[in-house]
Amino acid sequence: MDLLYLIALIAVVAVLAIGAGVGLLVRGGRKQPPAPTGGTDVIAPPPTEVEAPAETAPAVEVPEAPVLEKPEGTASRLVRLRQRLAGSQGGLGRGLLSLLSRDRLDEDTWEAIEDVLLTADVGVAPTQELVEKLRTRLRVEGGQTVDARTVLREELIALVDPDMDRRLQVSGADGTPGVVLVVGVNGTGKTTTVGKIARILVAEDRSVVLGAADTFRAAAVEQLATWGERVGVDVVRGPEGTDPASVAFESVKEGIDTKADTVIVDTAGRLQNKAGLMDELGKVKRVIEKQAPVTEVLLVLDATTGQNGMIQARVFSEVVNVTGIVLTKLDGSAKGGIVVAVQRELGVPVKLVGLGEGADDLAPFDAAAFVDALLGGS
Numbered sequence: 001m002d003l004l005y006l007i008a009l010i011a012v013v014a015v016l017a018i019g020a021g022v023g024l025l026v027r028g029g030r031k032q033p034p035a036p037t038g039g040t041d042v043i044a045p046p047p048t049e050v051e052a053p054a055e056t057a058p059a060v061e062v063p064e065a066p067v068l069e070k071p072e073g074t075a076s077r078l079v080r081l082r083q084r085l086a087g088s089q090g091g092l093g094r095g096l097l098s099l100l101s102r103d104r105l106d107e108d109t110w111e112a113i114e115d116v117l118l119t120a121d122v123g124v125a126p127t128q129e130l131v132e133k134l135r136t137r138l139r140v141e142g143g144q145t146v147d148a149r150t151v152l153r154e155e156l157i158a159l160v161d162p163d164m165d166r167r168l169q170v171s172g173a174d175g176t177p178g179v180v181l182v183v184g185v186n187g188t189g190k191t192t193t194v195g196k197i198a199r200i201l202v203a204e205d206r207s208v209v210l211g212a213a214d215t216f217r218a219a220a221v222e223q224l225a226t227w228g229e230r231v232g233v234d235v236v237r238g239p240e241g242t243d244p245a246s247v248a249f250e251s252v253k254e255g256i257d258t259k260a261d262t263v264i265v266d267t268a269g270r271l272q273n274k275a276g277l278m279d280e281l282g283k284v285k286r287v288i289e290k291q292a293p294v295t296e297v298l299l300v301l302d303a304t305t306g307q308n309g310m311i312q313a314r315v316f317s318e319v320v321n322v323t324g325i326v327l328t329k330l331d332g333s334a335k336g337g338i339v340v341a342v343q344r345e346l347g348v349p350v351k352l353v354g355l356g357e358g359a360d361d362l363a364p365f366d367a368a369a370f371v372d373a374l375l376g377g378s
């Protein structure tokens with residue numbers, strides 16, 4: 001019996017030992033990777049990795065359609081921006097009206113009127129001219145209940161000059177695109193303005209190419225590229241530090257090749273010295289004109305910079321033949337009088353005004369609408 005018991009015990013222990021061994025092997029098999037077989041991992045990645053591209057394949061098959069923005073149309077933009085202009089410049093108009101509506105227009109009142117105009121950057125000569133006209137008209141016509149508002153409106157419109165041709169020359173001749181060169185000191189809103197003009201043209205169904213010739217600052221190139229992408233407009237660019245003239249050349253070439261209506265070229269506006277600026281802008285213009293005439297040279301000025309803006313205007317007008325002025329940031333300044341001052345200084349019309357940071361916050365300038373916004377109503 002003892003022997004039989006011993007044999008049975010050995011058999012049980014043996015069975016248990018085999019079971020435990022199998023269990024260890026199974027667990028070990030799960031835990032450990034398959035035995036390495038001469039670089040298999042590299043040549044044939046594990047199944048999960050092989051399957052990865054198949055799992056992401058649908059994303060590749062469905063290409064992301066670029067969502068293009070639809071720029072705001074001109075009519076609704078004008079209504080919206082006139083209100084904004086009235087908001088920023090209303091103080092000037094209201095100030096003048098309340099002074100002119102006094103019972104007695106004595107010397108103190110006329111001095112106060114002059115101060116309001118000078119504070120709004122109208123400039124000395126235009127201020128004196130306007131005050132003289134107002135004095136004469138209100139004295140002569142004063143006998144019959146003359147409406148000071150009507151007289152002021154007429155004289156302000158005359159001062160802003162409603163007869164200047166403010167149309168943007170964005171069309172070329174003989175099958176070449178119109179070429180708009182945009183110049184100005186960095187920070188005035190030049191790149192933003194190029195983007196906004198592109199949107200205005202796209203809203204009018206014109207085809208546009210942008211040239212990022214402000215190669216001095218990589219961020220400016222990126223900024224312009226983003227503006228272009230948003231409305232599906234091609235932006236020609238070069239690596240940082242590329243010769244701006246070569247970017248300008250390539251952008252006009254692309255405009256010609258793709259039969260675009262307009263090419264807008266953003267330029268660098270470093271004012272370190274006039275000779276350098278003249279060399280750079282002169283070369284850009286010369287190189288462009290090997291292919292197509294420049295139809296418009298827009299100078300961008302920041303309305304909040306007052307006299308500084310006027311100095312910039314003088315320098316740029318000596319360097320290039322400026323054909324139009326863009327006054328930016330008029331929403332952030334009550335100094336709308338700079339419209340008058342800068343037109344007088346350069347003899348060139350303000351063609352566009354920037355009225356905010358929004359993509360469609362740029363409006364064509366109109367003398368009567370501007371004065372009505374100043375005076376708060378039509």
Ligand SMILES: Nc1nc2c(ncn2[C@@H]2O[C@H](COP(=O)(O)OP(=O)(O)OP(=O)(O)O)[C@@H](O)[C@H]2O)c(=O)[nH]1
Binds near residue numbers: 193220331357
């Ligand atoms: N409030 C307001 N801000 C504006 C207007 N136009 C441009 N800006 C802002 O002014 C800043 C400068 O504009 P940019 O377009 O970068 O100026 P830039 O002259 O091209 O300067 P760089 O990019 O350095 O070449 C930005 O923050 C714009 O959003 C405007 O009409 N109103």
